[in-house]
Amino acid sequence: MWGHTALSVLELAGIFVFAISGALTAIQKGFDAVGILVLAEVTALGGGVLRDLVIGATPPAAFQHLGYLLVPLAAAAVAFVAHPVVERLAFTVLLFDAAGLALFCVTGTLIAYAHGLGSVQSAVLGVVTGVGGGLLRDVIARQTPALVRVDTDLYAIPAMAGAAAVALAHHTAIPVPVYAPLAAALIFAFRLTAMLRHWK
Amino acid sequence: MWGHTALSVLELAGIFVFAISGALTAIQKGFDAVGILVLAEVTALGGGVLRDLVIGATPPAAFQHLGYLLVPLAAAAVAFVAHPVVERLAFTVLLFDAAGLALFCVTGTLIAYAHGLGSVQSAVLGVVTGVGGGLLRDVIARQTPALVRVDTDLYAIPAMAGAAAVALAHHTAIPVPVYAPLAAALIFAFRLTAMLRHWK
């Protein structure tokens, strides 16, 4: 069984933590309440919207189910009220962020493939889904994108490895419900190790 | 009567003043003539193009009727030639900008709703239509987006209030020609008061 409910819960959890990271960035930059909300929404939904525009799936998922818009709103409120607590939970946030990256990247690759893209192109779009929101966050917040900085731990590389694994698995007889969670686990474990060992 | 002509005139007026704000930003930043034109076009048309890409209405309106591309060109020329005058008219420009915001936000919400989006999603896309161009202007001009700065008077909040009013009215029997102008007037009055009282 694919476990659609479990997937949706995980996806909303990923959206939540991406939104938290956007909201915290806005707070650090001294933005106002609107800025916190904008950065929460853009960080959480930007990657998926880019993916859906590229594959021509309009309106994007973010504009179809209300949860996609409301979860970042809730995350912005949590970050606004409780950011000293949230910042102390920095590692927990990074853990969830790694889970969000893993999930977005794998589902993004699968969705692109289901829309007829080639397997390499699907993998690239999966990575875009995973890292696009954070890139837009950094552009709006006027900071050098974490994605391209030398001093940040590996982020895109684990995403690329996992998306490549999914792309390879497309050509095998392994069923999606087997390789998709494995690829997500690969991204999560790789990213976690990169964080703990400070791989650059 | 919906008054299509009046609406078109208002819309082109909104495009014109948004373009003026883009052109003035380019002049303040010391950009060249191309920069003035680029920033005028992006500020005036960016929000609507984003909206049309999200709802899948391609090519976007901005690429369908020539007026959409030519009005920002005219605004750029006016700003280039007469910017000392235009800058002395700063308050007048802000007045028109508030009118443009009101109009873009309400029509954006209505267009999204007509394309089958939910009412909350339509309101969000209406706000994106109203504030998107200014956000792109600030990103290209490398300044902290006015949208997220603490020291700017309320801008997105009036837009959100008006878009929410439209979204609520969708669920009533009130006809569009009644509530649309009222919602636009609400945004305009709210934004004007925020400017005059320096509500942050």
Place this chain on the structure above:
Amino acid sequence: MWGHTALSVLELAGIFVFAISGALTAIQKGFDAVGILVLAEVTALGGGVLRDLVIGATPPAAFQHLGYLLVPLAAAAVAFVAHPVVERLAFTVLLFDAAGLALFCVTGTLIAYAHGLGSVQSAVLGVVTGVGGGLLRDVIARQTPALVRVDTDLYAIPAMAGAAAVALAHHTAIPVPVYAPLAAALIFAFRLTAMLRHWK
């Protein structure tokens, strides 16, 4: 004969040099390997992706033929390994960049026209195709876009002149295989002269 193969080779050459310019920017900014790859891909493909999203041709060409994604990867590798050599070849790179600009701008205008856009709108979208990737490169690399800076030699103006020539030619009996190369040659020669004479 349209010479599809020659056109494809030229297009991939244009993508290659645009990617080189993105990769060199990333290296100058001290970005990591991921940053070099991201900037190479975005610079090379960004303009065409914007064009395809606007005309509703999804998935964009960049996600249809593998060469589009792989050529910037190769360019990033070349720039990474050999950037001191590439930088000494700065003028050669600029030569190819001018060729890429000419080609992207003319093919962008033709593709937009073939998708039913008006001739002025097609010309505008052709210019967007030519300059869009460089604009995105500069936004991500956090530098004032070369497109709008006063101290850069003319770049958008030659593109506009060539796209306008194509738009005008649409209304004549001159066949595409005649005017398209002429318009590309016009952009190339105009841009080259602007560089050599430092026209601002």
